[in-house]
Amino acid sequence: MSVLVTKEAPDFSSSAILADGSIVEDFQLSKFKGQKIVLFFYPLDFTFVCPSEILAHHKRVKAFAERETMLIGVSIDSKHTHNAWRNTNINDGGIGAIDFPLVSDMNHSIMSSYGIEHPEGTALRASFLIDENFVVRHQVVNDHPLGRNVDEMLRMVDALDFHTENGEVCPAGWNKGDEGIKENADGIAEYLSKNVSNL
Numbered sequence: 001m002s003v004l005v006t007k008e009a010p011d012f013s014s015s016a017i018l019a020d021g022s023i024v025e026d027f028q029l030s031k032f033k034g035q036k037i038v039l040f041f042y043p044l045d046f047t048f049v050c051p052s053e054i055l056a057h058h059k060r061v062k063a064f065a066e067r068e069t070m071l072i073g074v075s076i077d078s079k080h081t082h083n084a085w086r087n088t089n090i091n092d093g094g095i096g097a098i099d100f101p102l103v104s105d106m107n108h109s110i111m112s113s114y115g116i117e118h119p120e121g122t123a124l125r126a127s128f129l130i131d132e133n134f135v136v137r138h139q140v141v142n143d144h145p146l147g148r149n150v151d152e153m154l155r156m157v158d159a160l161d162f163h164t165e166n167g168e169v170c171p172a173g174w175n176k177g178d179e180g181i182k183e184n185a186d187g188i189a190e191y192l193s194k195n196v197s198n199l
Contacts, residue, residue, distance in 0.1 A: 002115025004136040010113035015079040016103040036069040037130040041123035045085040058098040071100040
């Protein structure tokens with residue numbers, strides 16, 4: 001597995017189905033440079049943990065949009081399979097009309113460039129937070145049986161915004177509205193003197 005944090009996000013162009021249901025052949029990640037991106041990979045459409053993750057992201061599209069963050073999903077399925085999954089009712093194992101793009105990675109080149117290919121040939125459950133400068137600032141990778149906590153990614157977006165806006169760093173368990181740490185010896189001493197019992 002590759003650690004891409006601090007590195008430029010690998011760019012790609014591929015077919016995708018967009019939030020409005022239209023299909024494009026040239027969905028390019030770098031077109032979204034200038035805004036934050038959460039790029040997440042999942043193994044396969046029409047499976048088991050995957051629809052729960054897709055719908056968890058879908059239910060938080062507004063929360064990500066409020067943070068000026070674009071959501072993009074990727075799997076090795078074709079654009080046609082993505083389309084069929086979107087057009088299948090949730091009660092029948094589908095995902096319905098979700099509000100973010102699903103990218104097709106049939107030749108496995110995208111997941112290979114992100115270093116998250118499972119031995120069986122699908123993607124691991126990997127998420128990447130890419131900043132406005134197209135640099136990866138956070139990544140998390142799970143094996144297939146372990147579903148993600150999408151609220152944790154929202155927390156990471158908040159932490160990145162806090163650091164960008166204030167220049168302070170975020171301690172363990174930091175949540176939006178919490179105190180940060182001034183990045184010096186006095187700053188950590190002050191923070192710990194008040195918060196060590198809450199860690």
